[in-house]
């Protein structure tokens with residue numbers, strides 16, 4: 411009952427309007443820095459992790475569940491969106507069932523780990539199912555710029571919320587579950603993340619797809635800027651590889667298509683530079699580039715659904731029809747970094763991945779639902 415009370419009180423706090431003054435909600439998510447997540451994991455206290463997640467996960471779920479309610483009604487009535495909301499409702503209730511349980515009881519901790527794995531599994535296909543819901547809405551009601559903007563705003567916040575919840579849950583599962591981890595890593599965090607290894611892993615994965623479908627793929631040159639000491643960099647290798655895999659796919663697709671009738675493809679180039687604040691990975695290609703006026707489209711969820719591929723079986727699997735670039739930018743922004751595309755039509759494209767060098771500055775970027783948020787959905791109703 412407590413969690414129900416928390417949720418209704420949270421909603422009341424969140425949406426309370428006091429004579430135009432917005433009351434700071436009592437239950438705000440608590441962003442963690444990479445440094446805090448690392449030291450929390452190094453202490454390896456399952457009880458403390460259970461207690462933190464028991465408080466934090468319902469709050470992060472509640473904030474995004476409340477934001478769902480502001481979505482265009484047309485979208486909310488779609489079967490796939492209703493299915494995603496039912497997953498969130500169920501997962502919220504599952505976590506709240508541990509609210510009053512004893513953190514000193516090892517049986518409770520074991521049950522909690524099972525519940526976490528169930529939640530992670532249940533939400534495995536949220537991205538694809540939401541994409542299906544957007545397509546269902548477009549097919550039923552059509553699409554206009556206003557709805558498209560509101561969906562873009564929501565999905566950026568929805569997927570950032572999902573990234574943050576999965577980060578906390580997979581950390582707990584990796585630290586306290588029976589998963590054998592990479593020897594050096596604390597959960598999914600590497601205190602000495604090898605960026606060049608991440609580049610190599612992502613490049614090989616993208617090249618394999620490219621060669622399988624196009625029978626060829628561009629090679630890669632990797633340069634480390636003078637004076638860049640890449641050691642002791644704390645990060646989540648999986649996030650870097652996810653981002654680089656997407657941008658390598660886009661670069662390879664552009665190069666192969668732009669030079670389709672040539673025997674030799676121009677190489678891709680990676681430059682890695684580490685300064686006092688940023689570790690930057692720049693990927694450059696000679697794939698012909700994107701017109702300036704089209705560059706924003708690359709980050710639009712609707713772009714990857716609007717010009718929907720006529721699946722003739724001819725479509726290159728390098729085509730990022732899975733929200734690759736917008737999601738990659740969210741992963742980069744999650745720990746205060748960014749992903750920037752700079753293209754020269756007629757020549758090629760540079761992509762900059764900015765990552766925070768100082769793990770205590772790499773704070774989670776969390777969407778918080780408040781009256782400002784709700785006004786974003788009311789605008790131009």
Ligand SMILES: CS(=O)(=O)N1CCC(Oc2ccc(-c3c(C(=O)NC[C@H]4CC[C@H](C(=O)O)CC4)noc3-c3cc(Cl)c(O)cc3O)cc2)CC1
Nearest residue numbers: 660661664697699700704708714730731732733734735759
């Ligand atoms: C939302 S998503 O993540 O799912 N996803 C985003 C990605 C998109 O696929 C791609 C891939 C490559 C390119 C591309 C071209 C190119 O193709 N130019 C020629 C057309 C430029 C547009 C033009 C038009 O927009 O109509 C019609 C010609 N040139 O340079 C790049 C390029 C892009 C990125 Cl982002 C990069 O990192 C590196 C690159 O070299 C465009 C689109 C699927 C959807």
